[in-house]
Amino acid sequence: MSLLVNSTVTGEIVFSSYSRNTNSSISDMSFSSEMDSMSPVSSLKSICPADVRDTEVQGSIQFALTYIQKLGEFQIFVVLCRGLAVADPKKNRTDPYVKCSLLPDKTKLGKKKTSVKKKTLSPTYNEVLGFKIPMEVLKIQHLNITVSHKDTFGRSSFLGEVDLDLSVWDFSNTQINEFPLTAKVKASLSSSTMNSRGEMRVALRFLQQPPQKMGEVQIWVKDCKNLLPVRGSMINPFVKCTVLPDMSSKSRQKTRVVKRTVNPMFNHTMVYEGFRPDDLREICVEITVWDQDHLKNYYIGGLRLGLGTGRSYEVDVVWMDSTAHEVNLWNRMLKSNAEWVEEVLPLRLLAGAANNVSK
Known part of the structure; x- marks a missing residue:
C-alpha cells in the first residue's frame, strides 16, 4: 500500500460589578x-x-x-x-x-x-x-x-x-x-460532565479514480465544541491526523492553531491517497486534538474512525477500537458513493494513540 498525502484548507453585555472592599456595606444591594x-x-x-x-x-x-x-x-x-x-x-x-x-x-x-x-x-x-x-x-x-x-x-x-x-x-x-x-x-x-472532552464535527468521503483501482480518503475537520481546558481556562487548540497502521511522519498532518478558544473553527481538509477499496476495512483514521503551549502540547482527546474490529491485515491491534458512533460514520462513508458524510462525535481518551506524544 503506497501512501501519498495532501493537506488543504476548505474553503457586550456588561453586568454590575461589586467593589473589592471587604468592608463594603450590602445595604444598598438587592x-x-x-x-x-x-x-x-x-x-x-x-x-x-x-x-x-x-x-x-x-x-x-x-x-x-x-x-x-x-x-x-x-x-x-x-x-x-x-x-x-x-x-x-x-x-x-x-x-x-x-x-x-x-x-x-x-x-x-x-x-x-x-x-x-x-x-x-x-x-x-x-x-x-x-x-x-x-x-x-x-x-x-x-x-x-x-x-x-x-x-x-x-x-x-x-x-x-x-x-x-x-x-x-x-x-x-x-x-x-x-x-x-x-x-x-x-x-x-x-460521566457526561467530568469525562466530557468536547466534540468534533467531521466529514469523510472516499474518491476512487477509474480506471485505476486506487483512491483517496478525504477527512474534513470542520470544528470542535466545548473542548476540555486541560491546563487552565485558556487553550490554543489544533488537530493532528494519521492513518493507521502507517505511523510514519509522512502520514501525519495537522491543522493550524486557533488561539484562545474552546470552540475552534478549523475547516481543514486532509487527503490521503493510494488506497484500494479493500484497504478501507483494514485502516483506521486517528484524529487527535491538542492544546499548544510554549513548551509542550497538551492532549485533549481524539477519535478513531474505522470498523473497530480489533484487527488490521490479520494482526491484532489495540488501535482498531472505534466506538459504535465512529464505526457508523465509517460505514456510511463506505456506502456513500463518493459523497460527503458528516457527524458530530464526542472526543475520548485513546489508548496507545500514535499521536499521544508531545511534538
Missing part, C-alpha cells in the same frame, strides 16, 4: 432569597483538602454571581453565612472560611478562598473572588462553593457546600441569592 424557589443542582463531591473531621451540616450561604465582560472575569461576591454548625464542641467555636472552585478545572487557577472568620456561626465576608475566564469556558464548568472550619493547626473541617451547573445559570441574575448548605455527596460529577 437581596433575593431563593431558598424555597431555587435549589442547587445535585451536589458534587467536594474537592476540599482532606478534612480531618466533618461536622453536621446546617445553615446557609449568601452570594451573588456576575460576569464582567470588559474584564473577562467571573466574580463571586461572598456575602455571609448563617446558622453554621459548631465545628469544635470542646472549645465551642467555629472559624469558617469559604472556598470557590471551578470544576472540572482542578488547577490552582480554579480555586479561590475568603479570609477565615474567628469564633462565629454567622460570619460576614463581603469579599469578591474573581476568576479570569472566557464566558464560553465558564459555561461548561460547575461552581462548587464549600464552607469549612480551620482549626489552630491549619486543618479543615467540612461544614457544607453548594454546587451550581453554570451551563444553566442565568447570568443576568446579579442579585444576592441564598442557598442552604448541603452535605458532601460521595458520587462525583456524572
Whole structure:
C-alpha cells in the first residue's frame, strides 16, 4: 500500500460589578432569597483538602454571581453565612472560611478562598473572588462553593457546600441569592460532565479514480465544541491526523492553531491517497486534538474512525477500537458513493494513540 498525502484548507453585555472592599456595606444591594424557589443542582463531591473531621451540616450561604465582560472575569461576591454548625464542641467555636472552585478545572487557577472568620456561626465576608475566564469556558464548568472550619493547626473541617451547573445559570441574575448548605455527596460529577472532552464535527468521503483501482480518503475537520481546558481556562487548540497502521511522519498532518478558544473553527481538509477499496476495512483514521503551549502540547482527546474490529491485515491491534458512533460514520462513508458524510462525535481518551506524544 503506497501512501501519498495532501493537506488543504476548505474553503457586550456588561453586568454590575461589586467593589473589592471587604468592608463594603450590602445595604444598598438587592437581596433575593431563593431558598424555597431555587435549589442547587445535585451536589458534587467536594474537592476540599482532606478534612480531618466533618461536622453536621446546617445553615446557609449568601452570594451573588456576575460576569464582567470588559474584564473577562467571573466574580463571586461572598456575602455571609448563617446558622453554621459548631465545628469544635470542646472549645465551642467555629472559624469558617469559604472556598470557590471551578470544576472540572482542578488547577490552582480554579480555586479561590475568603479570609477565615474567628469564633462565629454567622460570619460576614463581603469579599469578591474573581476568576479570569472566557464566558464560553465558564459555561461548561460547575461552581462548587464549600464552607469549612480551620482549626489552630491549619486543618479543615467540612461544614457544607453548594454546587451550581453554570451551563444553566442565568447570568443576568446579579442579585444576592441564598442557598442552604448541603452535605458532601460521595458520587462525583456524572460521566457526561467530568469525562466530557468536547466534540468534533467531521466529514469523510472516499474518491476512487477509474480506471485505476486506487483512491483517496478525504477527512474534513470542520470544528470542535466545548473542548476540555486541560491546563487552565485558556487553550490554543489544533488537530493532528494519521492513518493507521502507517505511523510514519509522512502520514501525519495537522491543522493550524486557533488561539484562545474552546470552540475552534478549523475547516481543514486532509487527503490521503493510494488506497484500494479493500484497504478501507483494514485502516483506521486517528484524529487527535491538542492544546499548544510554549513548551509542550497538551492532549485533549481524539477519535478513531474505522470498523473497530480489533484487527488490521490479520494482526491484532489495540488501535482498531472505534466506538459504535465512529464505526457508523465509517460505514456510511463506505456506502456513500463518493459523497460527503458528516457527524458530530464526542472526543475520548485513546489508548496507545500514535499521536499521544508531545511534538
